[in-house]
Structures are given as C-alpha cells and as structure tokens.
Amino acid sequence: MSKKDYDDIPGTYVFDGTQNRKGYHLNMFCMSLNKAENREQFAADPEGYLMTFPMTDEQRKAVLDRDWLGMLRLGGNIYYTFKIAIFDGMTMQDAGAAMSQVTVEDFKKMLLDGGRPVEGNRYKSEWEK
C-alpha cells in the first residue's frame, strides 16, 4: 500500500485497510468474546477455540502469549484486542503498561503526572535519537 502521512508517528498502529485485511479474523475472534458462551468456551479450551477462527498460527500464538504488541503488529485493533484484556480481568492501564513495556505502577504514575507528553513523541525520528 502507498505511504501514509501517519507512518512517521512512533509507537502507533493506525488501523487502516492494510491492517484490517491482515487482522480481520484475529479481530473477529476478539469480538466473539462479547458473548458469554464464547468466553466460557475460550476459557475451557483456548487453543481449541482459537482453531475455530481462520487466523494465522502466529496470530494464535500472540493471543495465547498475550503478546499485546504482537497482536497489533499482526493486524489487531485495540478496540478489539482489548476484549481479551477484559476477559483476563485487566484494566486499560494494565494493557497500556504491557504495550509500552513498563510496569503497571510506572504506567499509572506517568498518567497521574499528566500522561505521556506529546513533546518528543510526535515523530519516529525523535525516538531514534
């Protein structure tokens, strides 16, 4: 796909058509967890339940490993992958800490201090320094 002007935002996975195509079935699995009976099935047999969706093995592994960044890279959409976090009883802070690879305490503290500042976080080039 063509280059987009949002490609240079660091640490951000814009869910565009390319990501949609990659992550379609991964996200549809996530969505299925809206239903209590599906949550029960997934709890009882995670691997077996994942096999009922035509996802890639890499996507299934990312789900089983709770590799939150991996899921985004494989086409996951945060509004969908967060359903797995809900399933696990995690909060948005837990998920945010995992994706930004800090402890939950540090992540919460950053938010109490006003959140991650935009300064220094606008462009990939700023992260490469």
Add this chain to the structure above:
Amino acid sequence: MSKKDYDDIPGTYVFDGTQNRKGYHLNMFCMSLNKAENREQFAADPEGYLMTFPMTDEQRKAVLDRDWLGMLRLGGNIYYTFKIAIFDGMTMQDAGAAMSQVTVEDFKKMLLDGGRPVEGNRYKSEWEK
C-alpha cells in the same frame, strides 16, 4: 407522519419510515425465508413458525391467506414479501396479477402489450373518476 408528495400516486405503497415501523417484523419474517432450514420449518408448520416472530395477528393472517395487497397495507415491502411468493413457487407475474386483481393471463397479456401505461395512472384522482 407528515404528508408526502408521493401520497397521490395510485396503487403504490412507498416503503418509508412509517411503513418500516409498521411492517418491521412482517418483513423480517419474510427475510428469514432466505434460509433453507427456515423454509422447511415454515412449510412444516406455517402458524407455528409465524408465532416465532412478534408480528400482529392481522399480519400473520395476511401471510397465511396470501393476501398480497393486505401485506403491503400492513407494512410489507415487496422486496421482502416476494420471498413468500418465491416460497410458493410463484413468479413476479403471478404476484403482480394478484396485487392488481386480474388473472395471470390478463396480467401477462398487459405486459406483452407494453405494460400498464403511465397515462391515467399517475394520480389517485385519475383512478377515482
């Protein structure tokens, strides 16, 4: 609902919001006949199958009686109610004849002769003469 400028077209049931609200469940029943298993159920027990939809008794009766005009008046949409005609093995000419209350032969003949003319059929007032 407010008066519409299409209200004066004779013999025509414009499926607007008012009709949608009236006929919603009737039409959703019709739509269900897209599925083979539902067609089987409807064939085996028409009344029982109709009771699984929250339609009015009047709507159920119109379906059972194959009262094609009645269905339109009760909020049916032709793209939906035609599913019942398909179920019955009827063609669009059979349904057209029933709704315009002529024999199928006469209806087909009218079409072969170029169809119902628009002259004399534009306004309700033309039919009232």
Add this chain to the structure above:
Amino acid sequence: MAKIIAGVGTSHIPSVGAAIDNGNTQQEYWKPLFDGYGPARKWMEETKPDVAIIVFNDHASAFSLELIPTFAIGVAEKFQPADEGYGPRQVPVVNGHPELAWHLAESLILDEFDMTIVNEMPVDHGLTVPLSVMCDQPREWPCKVIPLAVNVVQYPQPTGKRCYNLGQAIAKAVESFDEDLNVVIFGTGGMSHQLQGERAGLINADFDTAFLDDLTADVDRLVKIPHTEYLREAGSEGIELIMWLLMRGALGEEAKEIYRHYHVPASNTGAGLIILENEK
C-alpha cells in the same frame, strides 16, 4: 495508473438470470431480449476489463431492515452468490479486488462520502444477473468485481445527484490508484417497473428511452429527477435507475454511447442495456 474506460447500464431482472441458468434464452419469449445482448457480450469479451465496479442493490439478501446502508462497498476477497429463497444461483463465486476496493473506500470517505465498508456480503441477482447478461456462462467470471450496494429498498434512496457525485468521486479515486488497471463500471437495475400494489406492471417506454438518450444528451436533466418523479413515471421500483447515474458520474462528460438495446417486456420490467465509452 488505473482508469475507468467505460460504463454499462443494465437491468438486473431475476428471471433473466433464470432464463440463462435454465437454458431458455432461445425461447420465443426471451429470444428478442438475448439477441440484443449478443453485441454487448462481444464488446465485453473484447474489452477485457481487469475490474468491474458493479453498482447494484441488495434485495433483502445480504442486508435486512435491521441495518440499511445507503452506500456499501465490498472489500472482501470473495463474494458468494446469495440464497434469495430458491437456493443460490449456480454461478461462479465473485472475486473481489480488496486493494482497489480499500483504496476506494479510504478515498471516498476522506472525500466526504459516508460509505459503509463491508467485509462479508453474499451477492444476489442484483449483481450476478448483470454479470450473466454481459458474460453469459463462463466457468469463472472474466474480471475482478467490486460490489457497490446502493439502498433502493427503503425510502428515501440517495438522490440521483448524490449518486452522480459519488460516481465522480469514484473516477477520481480510481485514477489515483497506483497500478495499471482497466476498470468498467456497471450501473444496474431498472428501467421502469413497478412490482407492487394495484399499479403493478407499469412500464414507461417513453421515460426509459428519454433516460437512455439523456445519458449522453442531457445528463443534467437526469441528475435532477426527484424521487417522486421516478415513483410516478417509472414505477415504484424504477427508482433503481439512480444507480445508472452513479455509473454515469464515473465517466467523462464526453462519454459516447456505443451500444444500446431496449426490450419490453422482460418479466414485469422495461429491460435496458447501454454501453458508454470514455474517450481513449
């Protein structure tokens, strides 16, 4: 660079599909209609488009009253023929063009058309009959297809003007796609017909002929036809003709008519077919 090379307008009558599927096209009733399809099929074979954008309406097959999109674009890899109540038509699966479809969806939304993006959609006679009209009975459809479904089932349909403008935006979006593709756009449905009510069977050949004429002679007039004029003059289902305006909008102003066929009756409908080519 991709480009739209031509537009096809054609009715999408279910019984025309059935006549093809059941081998009845040479019967007395159907022969005059299918004789007229011959040259169009030849044109299609020679033109060999890479992609057909097919503007059609769903007839309570993929969408129900639960959710009624005004414009829905199909971005999937494949679209299966729908079961409309008789079992699915035995025609080839419809292969999509997800790259171009996503490019269109993204361009159109940023261009302020409020598209619904659809990943799963069985396609009914509205889409498969035009393919049969233009391609007969191949083992595989000869091109990729991007389905563009327009609501005509629920009043109010989008205006003819809005459809025309969407066509223009599609042409622009196709031209910004970075691959050499020849694209044909189909506008389907119509022409005059009324399926419902005591007025069922209405056909207005004068209206239809003027519509065919003005696709090249006076597009402005067509774009301004209000809904009630379609309902009154072309029958309640004649309003499907707005989909032809979407096709027309995607062509250049100077597009030329290169073929036309009109026949009454095909089932309850005035059956039209037109091919318009852009300047090369």
Add this chain to the structure above:
Amino acid sequence: MAKIIAGVGTSHIPSVGAAIDNGNTQQEYWKPLFDGYGPARKWMEETKPDVAIIVFNDHASAFSLELIPTFAIGVAEKFQPADEGYGPRQVPVVNGHPELAWHLAESLILDEFDMTIVNEMPVDHGLTVPLSVMCDQPREWPCKVIPLAVNVVQYPQPTGKRCYNLGQAIAKAVESFDEDLNVVIFGTGGMSHQLQGERAGLINADFDTAFLDDLTADVDRLVKIPHTEYLREAGSEGIELIMWLLMRGALGEEAKEIYRHYHVPASNTGAGLIILENEK
C-alpha cells in the same frame, strides 16, 4: 417545532461508568473528576430535554469489521445496554424516539448524507457512560435518546468537516420536525488519549484546552484539523473528538459556553466536559 437548545461534549471512558456502577465516585482517584460533573448534572436536571441525540462510537459491540458504517442512526423503540465482555452494564434500557429518528434519517439522506439506518443496536459505554455522566443513576433515563454512531474504529474516520456539516444538517432537520421538543445533542469520546502501542498513555492537555476554547472561539480551526494531526497530537484514539464537532455543527454560530470541566487522568484519558447553549 422541535429545536436544539444545547450541546454537551463529554468523554465516554468505560472506567468512569464502572466507578459509578461500583459506587467508587468518592474515592480519592475519582472524586476530582466527579466533583466537576456535579454542576453539569444540575444543568441537565434543570434543562429537562425531551430528547438527547447522542453522537458516539461503537467499540466493537454492535458493529464488527464485517460491516462498518460511517454514520448510523438508531430508529428503534429501545436500545439494550451491550455486553462488551463483562456482561451488560446494569443501567436502564435506552428508549428511542422513532418518529424523530426517522424524520432525521429521511431528511439527512435527502440532504445528501449517506446515513445507515439501524433498527437493532445494543449500545455500549460510548453511549451509556455519557448518560451516566450527565444523569447519574436514575431508575429510568430522563429523556428519549437517538443514538448516532460514528465510525472511529476503522481508518479513515469521516473528516471533522464532514461531521460538522452533518451537525448543521441535523439542526435543520430537527427544526422541520412538527412537534414541540427540546433537543440536546451530545458529542462524546476523547479527549486526548492513546490506548495502543508503545506510545500508549499519551495525553495532551494543551491540545485539549485549545480544543475546548475553540469550540466557541475558533470553530473554523477545529473543523480543519486533519486526521494525522489528531493521531499525532491527541493520540490515536483522540480522533474521537470529531464527534464533538458533529455536536458543535448542530448549534448556532453564537452558541455560548456555560460550563466546562477538564481533568487528567481518568484511566488513560484526558477527560473533558463542556456545555454549550444556543441563544434562546
């Protein structure tokens, strides 16, 4: 004649709903946020709107990637709270206003907005949390609700400009409804937040404050903010703020700010609330 009397902008953070549902609003973490909601709730109680048009986004609850409408208007009698994965929120059912909703749907489509009309839609925190923010925990919601769902989950979202224009068309449509109704419109979501990726936790209070200011001081600037600026400056989910522009478009140019509250953090989000009133 119906009229839009005011607009409310508010974040729709799930954990704010949970804090209310679990009786935690007086905890140290939540108290400053909820203290600021007090005057807004009082305003809501005194204003007693008949109908609230709530502009929100669905978060993979009613809609999935199967079908993504850009703008969907709910015309049903009732909307049930959705199960988002924890079981549905224990809040009252949301009662619709089908007459006004259909009037809006018909007017907007004829006005060339390509609405999707929805008859069945469970509503998630995007809609119910704003009701809780403004009405606390009543046995019944104090007004009818027309849900207007905007796609923000799939890029590209509609532009801020398009949202603003839709708001303007809604105001016009409301005014042509033939019944005396006081209508409030809610724009929900935002403000700055990023839920995903290595940059998760981004909050930009300066951006948010300028946005609140310019809802009265410089709407033009807001309407022109491109998607990438939202993504970069307000975080990838900060783009939900386009829904506030839809609300703003439905108000008169001279609308006045009568209340504002802003607090960081609420979960991972800059939580904003604003009330704008039309001239009487």
